[in-house]
Amino acid sequence: MNSRLEGPLMQDCKELDIVSIATTVGSLADAQRLAREIIAQRLAACVQVEQGVASFYRWKGELCEESEVRLVIKTLPGCEAALQALFAKHHPYEVPQFLAARLIASPAYAQWARAETEVPQA
Secondary structure: HHHHHHHHHHHHHHHHHHEEEEOOOOOOOOHHHHHHHHHHHHOEEEEEEEOOOOOEEEOOEEEEEEEEEEEEEOOOHHHHHHHHHHHHHHOOOOOOOEEEEEEEEOOOHHHHHHOOOOOOOO
């Protein structure tokens, strides 16, 4: 790889990194409670709540079909472990969905997300 490109290019990418975490809960009230807790602790810049998700899955040997509410959490890479700990304490499911995808944000959105999110100190 060309070492000329590694410095500034890699730095720019890290500054634009956003993590989108998806989870589901069984009710709008649970979704709102979880979203408020995440934002109150400044572990994300934004939590989007989407109603009307139909989930089909197998749980403990049984086929299940449930209506769920999806939360999409926009955060920084350094907040993933703290969010997993928050899920362990506050998520209503025994085994919460925690799916994280790294994304590259626009410079303005990344700047806003960094300003609104506090990465916990290790």
